[in-house]
Amino acid sequence: MATAEASSNISKVQVRRYKPEEYAEHNYLNVAKGLWSWLTSVDHKRIGILYLVTTTFFFLVGGVMALLLRIELWTPAQTFVDANTYNQLFTLHGAIMIFLFLVPSVPAVLGNFILPIQVGAKDMALPRLNLFSYYLYAIGSLIAVYSILHGGIDTGWTFYTPYSSQTGGAVTSLVFGVFVVGFSSILTAVNIIATIHKLRAPGITWSKLSLFGWSLYATSIIIILATPVLAITLLLLTMERIFGIGIFDPALGGDPILFQHFFWFYSHPAVYIMIVPGFGIVSEIVSTFTRKVIFGYWAIAISSLAIAFIGFLVWGHHMFVSGQASLASMVFSFLSFLVGIPTGIKIFNWLATMHRGSISLRTPLLYILGFLFLFTIGGFTGIALATLALDVHVHDTYYVVAHFHFVMVGGMVMAFMGGLHYWWPKMFGRMYNQAVAKIGCLLIFLGFNLTFMPQFIMGIQGMPRRYFNYIDQFQGLHQISTIGAFVLGIGFIIAIANFIMAIYKGKKAGANPWGSRALEWQIPSPVPPHNFDHIPVIIHGPYDYHQPMADFQLGLATNGHAPAHGAEISAEKQETEE
Amino acid sequence: MANHSTTTPAHLLHHYVDSDQQFDAAKLGMWIFIVTETLMFGGLFGAYIVYRVLYPELFTLASEELDTIMGSINTVVLIGSSLTVALAIKSAQVNNKRNIIINLAITLALACVFMIIKYFEYTHKFELGIFPGVYYEYGGIDHPQAHIFFSIYYMMTGLHGIHITIGIGLMIWLLVKASKNEFHSGYYTPVEIVGLYWHLVDIIWIFLFPLFYLID
Ligand SMILES: [Cu+2]
Numbered sequence: 001m002a003t004a005e006a007s008s009n010i011s012k013v014q015v016r017r018y019k020p021e022e023y024a025e026h027n028y029l030n031v032a033k034g035l036w037s038w039l040t041s042v043d044h045k046r047i048g049i050l051y052l053v054t055t056t057f058f059f060l061v062g063g064v065m066a067l068l069l070r071i072e073l074w075t076p077a078q079t080f081v082d083a084n085t086y087n088q089l090f091t092l093h094g095a096i097m098i099f100l101f102l103v104p105s106v107p108a109v110l111g112n113f114i115l116p117i118q119v120g121a122k123d124m125a126l127p128r129l130n131l132f133s134y135y136l137y138a139i140g141s142l143i144a145v146y147s148i149l150h151g152g153i154d155t156g157w158t159f160y161t162p163y164s165s166q167t168g169g170a171v172t173s174l175v176f177g178v179f180v181v182g183f184s185s186i187l188t189a190v191n192i193i194a195t196i197h198k199l200r201a202p203g204i205t206w207s208k209l210s211l212f213g214w215s216l217y218a219t220s221i222i223i224i225l226a227t228p229v230l231a232i233t234l235l236l237l238t239m240e241r242i243f244g245i246g247i248f249d250p251a252l253g254g255d256p257i258l259f260q261h262f263f264w265f266y267s268h269p270a271v272y273i274m275i276v277p278g279f280g281i282v283s284e285i286v287s288t289f290t291r292k293v294i295f296g297y298w299a300i301a302i303s304s305l306a307i308a309f310i311g312f313l314v315w316g317h318h319m320f321v322s323g324q325a326s327l328a329s330m331v332f333s334f335l336s337f338l339v340g341i342p343t344g345i346k347i348f349n350w351l352a353t354m355h356r357g358s359i360s361l362r363t364p365l366l367y368i369l370g371f372l373f374l375f376t377i378g379g380f381t382g383i384a385l386a387t388l389a390l391d392v393h394v395h396d397t398y399y400v401v402a403h404f405h406f407v408m409v410g411g412m413v414m415a416f417m418g419g420l421h422y423w424w425p426k427m428f429g430r431m432y433n434q435a436v437a438k439i440g441c442l443l444i445f446l447g448f449n450l451t452f453m454p455q456f457i458m459g460i461q462g463m464p465r466r467y468f469n470y471i472d473q474f475q476g477l478h479q480i481s482t483i484g485a486f487v488l489g490i491g492f493i494i495a496i497a498n499f500i501m502a503i504y505k506g507k508k509a510g511a512n513p514w515g516s517r518a519l520e521w522q523i524p525s526p527v528p529p530h531n532f533d534h535i536p537v538i539i540h541g542p543y544d545y546h547q548p549m550a551d552f553q554l555g556l557a558t559n560g561h562a563p564a565h566g567a568e569i570s571a572e573k574q575e576t577e578e
Numbered sequence: 579m580a581n582h583s584t585t586t587p588a589h590l591l592h593h594y595v596d597s598d599q600q601f602d603a604a605k606l607g608m609w610i611f612i613v614t615e616t617l618m619f620g621g622l623f624g625a626y627i628v629y630r631v632l633y634p635e636l637f638t639l640a641s642e643e644l645d646t647i648m649g650s651i652n653t654v655v656l657i658g659s660s661l662t663v664a665l666a667i668k669s670a671q672v673n674n675k676r677n678i679i680i681n682l683a684i685t686l687a688l689a690c691v692f693m694i695i696k697y698f699e700y701t702h703k704f705e706l707g708i709f710p711g712v713y714y715e716y717g718g719i720d721h722p723q724a725h726i727f728f729s730i731y732y733m734m735t736g737l738h739g740i741h742i743t744i745g746i747g748l749m750i751w752l753l754v755k756a757s758k759n760e761f762h763s764g765y766y767t768p769v770e771i772v773g774l775y776w777h778l779v780d781i782i783w784i785f786l787f788p789l790f791y792l793i794d
Contacts, residue, residue, distance in 0.1 A: 121593060122592065122593035123591075123592075123593035125603040125606075125607065126603065126604065126607050127591065127593070129607070186611075186614050189610075190607050190610045190611055190614075191607070193606070193607075193610050194603045194604075194606045194607045194610070195603075197603075197606055198599060198602050198603040198606060199593070199599075199603065224610055224613055224614050224617075225613070225614075225617055226617075227614070228614045228615065228617040228618035228620075228621070229617055229618070229620070229621045231618055231621075232618050232619075232621035232622055233621060235733075235737075236621075236625070236733065239710070239711070239729070239733060240711075243709075243710045243711035243712065243713060243729070244711035244712030244713075245710050245711040245725075245726075245729035245730075245732075245733065246711055246712075246723075246725055246726050246729055247625055247629075247726070247729060247730070252711070252712070252725070252726075253722070253723040253725075253726055254726065255628065255632075258625065258628055262621060262624075530592070530593070
């Protein structure tokens with residue numbers, strides 16, 4: 001198989017055109033009925049939906065905690081919860097949003113659902129492993145829920161030692177839950193890499209792989225290399241709590257800084273685990289809604305890998321004030337700047353794609369425009385934070401909080417919402433209410449800025465993060481931030497309600513409502529149980545808007561000889577439509 | 579193509595074109611998982627390096643408490659089991675079903691021998707009072723941080739032991755399948771990927787053995 005990929009032999013196959021059925025009466029949603037059929041299905045689409053439901057639940061839980069935090073910060077002194085509860089709230093908000101929502105969201109929800117279709121496969125490479133990884137995720141999150149109900153955790157999501165090895169509460173069980181969830185994301189990554197390598201349909205060479213696929217590929221590499229280090233760190237922390245093994249506890253001869261090195265060796269790349277799949281969504285949506293060949297295909301594809309690679313060399317920028325050697329700090333600072341280059345390459349390529357395109361401002365593109373605006377601010381403030389002198393000033397202030405939320409919510413969540421609005425008609429065969437969706441998008445954008453812009457200002461003025469009380473001068477900015485958080489929350493509620501309404505009341509969407517050239521739009525909506533009735537033949541890339549639509553609707557004739565997957569193809573068309 | 583072939587073999591899942599593709603995908607998946615495992619142990623090796631640099635004399639002193647003979651026997655046992663698991667794969671390739679079972683059974687037995695020896699090593703240390711972390715109460719090593727060496731020792735050999743135990747479970751699973759005649763030259767994917775896993779466990783031990791037992 002590997003030799004076929006490498007060779008440039010062009011195989012000729014007889015193909016014929018098929019136009020996708022608009023609305024598939026027989027689809028993955030109604031192929032089997034009942035909750036049990038969902039919980040035991042190895043179909044990648046159903047597993048994607050399971051993830052969607054579960055991650056959305058945890059997104060709402062984490063969101064409610066954020067709102068409680070913001071209410072508490074309405075006044076400088078205690079407002080309605082005590083200090084200990086406040087500590088638990090910000091810890092759980094961070095841990096739930098990161099480990100139970102952001103990390104699995106795009107790869108496990110949209111990656112599971114869309115990737116196999118984009119590579120022309122009938123499922124992920126290892127379907128049973130896929131279901132197993134969902135159950136690992138479910139078990140890990142149940143353990144996390146148990147920890148919240150039995151003692152809570154007040155360490156912050158970073159679990160810094162020696163505090164985390166000494167404080168009471170359910171740290172051990174939460175850490176174990178995160179450990180299990182980590183293995184779930186490792187198995188998802190294994191599946192994604194195996195799918196991309198081994199299951200590409202005839203004609204999908206590496207240069208015709210979707211950019212969403214490339215971004216998932218880069219993400220999976222990061223997951224494979226970083227997550228096991230988090231796993232072992234958390235295991236060591238657990239042993240520290242149970243046996244007092246003394247690896248991280250200075251009182252026992254250990255080194256607490258070692259924990260920070262271990263933790264950030266995972267957790268900085270983890271930021272890219274969360275954001276890089278979002279980049280993939282942006283590429284898909286920008287190309288579809290500007291009707292243009294993506295500008296700089298290889299630059300976008302390779303810059304994801306570059307981010308993955310450089311991302312492993314910058315963890316020390318979290319430790320500028322932890323007593324790290326100043327030479328190390330300088331090197332980490334410089335390397336952190338370097339991440340800006342591949343990220344900038346992406347931004348410019350997306351802008352160049354939009355330049356003189358025929359832009360249609362549908363909801364998915366609106367979210368992506370929001371992404372470009374907010375993520376650029378998040379990225380630039382990240383560069384600012386990587387400078388040594390400035391970081392010492394704003395370290396552990398609201399400036400860091402605001403920067404992180406600009407990247408994670410303004411970047412990742414905006415891209416995820418854009419992706420959901422983009423693929424929702426493919427997933428459920430129904431179109432949501434466009435006007436309501438745009439209102440939701442607008443509220444999210446405005447609410448977000450209202451929440452986090454004041455936090456930049458507070459951070460520069462010295463408001464420390466994680467504080468229960470604050471001095472009176474910050475009250476005005478805190479109140480603006482709290483109001484913004486509610487606007488943001490209402491925006492999300494509207495968007496989610498609109499999605500749910502669409503399933504029951506929405507108009508039938510048709511196979512290709514956006515007129516996209518990408519492969520997933522050339523099959524009926526909702527997706528049929530096995531995705532493809534005809535093995536698809538791919539002769540153009542997914543962004544080739546200068547080619548006629550008919551060229552993208554090709555299936556292998558039954559008497560044709562199947563060439564090895566991934567091989568270059570030139571088709572001899574027969575104009576027999578079905 | 580799988581969807582209109584009349585002779586689809588029983589093991590072939592519907593979304594693969596042919597057995598080769600299925601085999602390749604499973605094998606690639608296992609290789610990626612091996613990379614993950616390497617990084618996971620890599621974290622522990624990192625901790626080992628940090629503390630060996632911090633307390634070099636501790637590692638020399640404490641290493642003498644470990645039983646080099648037991649460790650050597652275990653090394654030979656594991657290398658032998660790697661050989662037999664490779665022979666099991668070879669037997670599958672040449673369709674010798676009896677030899678698959680024999681070689682898997684020997685591998686299983688060797689894995690159990692390893693764990694039994696490990697059990698005696700651990701219990702001997704517990705008798706001396708060498709427990710991990712704050713429970714450490716042995717007075718025979720003249721170093722204030724002696725517990726750290728054994729914490730790392732228990733973490734690394736313990737995690738490795740868990741991997742051996744999982745391997746034992748996998749071998750039993752393979753034996754059940756092999757006794758039902760499920761493996762033949764056209765299909766032996768589970769044997770191959772468990773074999774890969776077993777080699778990984780073996781190689782990790784080959785690093786652990788000199789790093790703990792052979793310091794002086
Ligand atoms: Cu970082």
